[in-house]
Amino acid sequence: MSVMVFALLACWLILHIRKQLTTGTAFSQSLPMLGLLLTAPLWAELQLTLDLSIDPANTLQSSLLGFALTGLFSLTLLMVRSKQRIRLLCYALVGSGLFQALYGSMMTLTGIEYLFFVPKESYFGTATGTFVNRNHLAGYLVLTLSVGIGLMISTLDGESASNWRDFFRRILTTLLGNKARLRIILVIMVAGLVMTHSRMGNTAFFASLAIAGVLALLLSKRSTKATIILIGSLIIIDIFVVGTFFGVEKVVQRLENSSEASETRDEVNTYTLGAIQDNLLTGSGAGTYYTNFPAYRQYDAGRGFYDHAHNDYFEFASDYGVVVTSCLMLAVLWAFISAIRAQIKRKTALMRGIAFSATMAIIALAMHSTVDFNLQIPANAATFVVILALGQISLYQKSRRR
Numbered sequence: 001m002s003v004m005v006f007a008l009l010a011c012w013l014i015l016h017i018r019k020q021l022t023t024g025t026a027f028s029q030s031l032p033m034l035g036l037l038l039t040a041p042l043w044a045e046l047q048l049t050l051d052l053s054i055d056p057a058n059t060l061q062s063s064l065l066g067f068a069l070t071g072l073f074s075l076t077l078l079m080v081r082s083k084q085r086i087r088l089l090c091y092a093l094v095g096s097g098l099f100q101a102l103y104g105s106m107m108t109l110t111g112i113e114y115l116f117f118v119p120k121e122s123y124f125g126t127a128t129g130t131f132v133n134r135n136h137l138a139g140y141l142v143l144t145l146s147v148g149i150g151l152m153i154s155t156l157d158g159e160s161a162s163n164w165r166d167f168f169r170r171i172l173t174t175l176l177g178n179k180a181r182l183r184i185i186l187v188i189m190v191a192g193l194v195m196t197h198s199r200m201g202n203t204a205f206f207a208s209l210a211i212a213g214v215l216a217l218l219l220s221k222r223s224t225k226a227t228i229i230l231i232g233s234l235i236i237i238d239i240f241v242v243g244t245f246f247g248v249e250k251v252v253q254r255l256e257n258s259s260e261a262s263e264t265r266d267e268v269n270t271y272t273l274g275a276i277q278d279n280l281l282t283g284s285g286a287g288t289y290y291t292n293f294p295a296y297r298q299y300d301a302g303r304g305f306y307d308h309a310h311n312d313y314f315e316f317a318s319d320y321g322v323v324v325t326s327c328l329m330l331a332v333l334w335a336f337i338s339a340i341r342a343q344i345k346r347k348t349a350l351m352r353g354i355a356f357s358a359t360m361a362i363i364a365l366a367m368h369s370t371v372d373f374n375l376q377i378p379a380n381a382a383t384f385v386v387i388l389a390l391g392q393i394s395l396y397q398k399s400r401r402r
Contacts, residue, residue: 001378002068009071012078026389026396027077033392036331037073037385040316041066043324044286053285054292062287062319065378069385076389081397083350086390090147090354093383097144098185101192104129104137108195127195131377138201139365139374141193143383145205146212146361147354147390148186153216154353155179200371208364216356219343268306271296272314276322283321292318308376312369315376335391336362342394351394358391 015021044063046052053059080089104127107113113120116130129137193205213231274296275284284292290307297306309315316325335358342355365374365384374380 001382002064005068005071005075008075012075021078023078024081025398026081026393027074029396030077030389030392033331033334033388034070034074036327036334037070039324039327040286040320041070043283043320047283047285052282053288055285055288055290058287058291059285065381066286069381072382073385073389076386077392080389080393086350086354086393086397087151089386089390090151090357093144093386094148094151094182094185094189097141097148097189100129100131100137100144101127101141101189105188105192105195126197127192129192131379134196135198135201135368135372136374136377136380138193138196138198138205139368139372139377139380140383141189141196142201142205142208142364142368143361143380143387145186145189145193146208146364147357147387148182148189149209149360150353150355150357152179152182152186152353153356154350155182156349200368204364204367207367208360211363212356212360215340215359216343216352219340220352267298268293268309269311269314271298272309272311272318275318276314279318279321281321281323283317283319283324286319289315289318308373310372312373312375315373332362332366332388335388338395339391342391346394351397354390355394358387358394361387362391 012021016023041063044053044059044066047059048056048063076089080086107120107129108125108127113124115128115132120128122132123134126134127137128134129140131137131140190205193202196202209231216231272293275292278284289309290305293306293309309318313325313329316328320328339355339358339362343352343359346352346355361384368374375384
């Protein structure tokens with residue numbers, strides 16, 4: 001992954017030197033955010049240089065991944081500079097989510113439970129796609145669903161219906177026309193999400209959809225009845241129709257059975273706080289959680305090994321220290337504010353749509369990260385930085401005729 005990203009960056013630099021490509025407004029306006037994202041891999045290099053890391057090999061690998069993710073963020077800003085490319089990127093993400101949903105669902109429904117050409121070792125009876133952990137498939141589907149819903153919103157007609165006949169005609173056109181294909185894809189992806197039986201994955205999806213929907217209606221002066229109906233149908237149809245056939249009651253049952261007695265994540269978080277306090281500013285080294293945590297855990301954390309904390313905020317703070325972690329959180333907040341501003345200022349439906357996508361994705365992952373480690377999974381982290389870049393593009397990309 002890193003080699004591919006660095007090779008693409010090298011190609012862009014060559015073309016830029018030859019005056020064939022320019023940086024563009026979105027990239028230049030996002031330089032402060034890029035600097036905040038670079039603090040993590042640069043600090044990992046300093047941890048190696050100053051001998052602050054307790055596991056140099058993993059710190060070096062995390063540094064490499066950090067530079068690759070920052071490069072991917074930059075490439076998205078530099079290359080996605082037209083409506084056609086924005087749509088192509090969004091449909092590529094939605095297509096990837098559709099594949100994961102179909103693959104995970106079929107493996108579960110047929111009983112032939114494989115990952116990517118490898119038999120499953122855990123999470124039988126639940127969809128995991130090509131991921132090892134069902135929660136990471138859920139996180140990935142929520143990110144790609146956010147993009148798909150934003151695309152759907154961008155296709156809505158901004159004009160109000162003149163009468164009820166016109167109103168119902170437009171609804172039928174939406175249900176039976178080209179938009180129906182995208183709506184069916186979203187239904188399939190939601191079915192895959194429900195079949196993961198991920199508690200926070202499903203909770204984060206519906207909560208972020210509702211919150212982002214309310215924000216869109218409050219912020220955008222161009223919100224219409226169609227937007228309200230779309231968001232309402234996503235919540236109602238997906239919960240009561242899709243959920244009935246694909247096991248939403250199992251998700252509810254898992255939520256009801258959750259308790260401090262049945263979970264060890266709260267104990268893990270408590271002991272991780274001890275690790276954070278001992279290396280508050282410097283961290284123990286990027287990617288060293290697996291090595292560092294055994295020195296702090298107690299018997300009540302269970303018998304299993306923890307290669308990651310089930311809390312992205314705590315793991316970043318333990319590995320990098322609170323200063324770098326704050327810089328990363330500030331970068332995400334920056335993109336969130338950009339997406340909010342885009343929904344207020346932009347007149348283009350596509351820009352408002354991808355701004356909605358970024359808003360929803362950031363809210364969802366902010367919630368999911370409190371109980372899981374999606375940002376430690378390269379596929380999910382890469383998808384997230386691309387969506388952060390889309391949030392910047394939604395505000396700063398200028399409309400061009402060609």
